[in-house]
Amino acid sequence: MKQPIPSNGTLPLKVGDRVRIVPEWQDPGDDQYERLVIEVPVDTTRVLIRTLILDMTIQPTEWIEADKLVHLPPITHNL
Numbered sequence: 001m002k003q004p005i006p007s008n009g010t011l012p013l014k015v016g017d018r019v020r021i022v023p024e025w026q027d028p029g030d031d032q033y034e035r036l037v038i039e040v041p042v043d044t045t046r047v048l049i050r051t052l053i054l055d056m057t058i059q060p061t062e063w064i065e066a067d068k069l070v071h072l073p074p075i076t077h078n079l
Contacts, residue, residue, distance in 0.1 A: 001043050002043050002044050002045050003066075004040055004044065004045050004066030005045070005066055005067065006019065006066050006067065006069045006070055006071040007022050007066075007067050007068070007069065007070055008070045008071055009071045012040070012066070013037050013040060013047050013066055013069070013071060014040060015038060015040055016037065017036070017037045017071060017072075018034065018035070018036060018072040018073070018074065019035050019036070019037060019049060019069040019070060019071055019072060020035065020069065020070045020072055021035070021064070021068060021069060022068050022069065022070055025068045033051045033053055034051075034052040035050065035052065035069075036049065036050050037049055038050045038061065045066050045067065046063050046066065047063070047064065047066055047069070048061055048062070048063055049061065049064055049069070
């Protein structure tokens with residue numbers, strides 16, 4: 001069974017994971033935005049990601065191969 005394994009991991013990505021596009025696959029400006037996995041179909045290596053751009057009403061999405069992504073740790077808040 002195919003699984004969406006990021007370039008820096010061994011576990012498949014899941015909905016809600018924070019990711020970054022691997023530098024060699026980035027377009028100019030890609031490093032400025034946060035991205036989240038929003039869909040992970042069964043038996044595929046691709047995921048749907050949403051780019052979070054605060055100024056935009058509709059946030060852009062794109063399908064991308066998981067091995068072109070880096071999994072980032074979740075954000076934790078210390079209160």
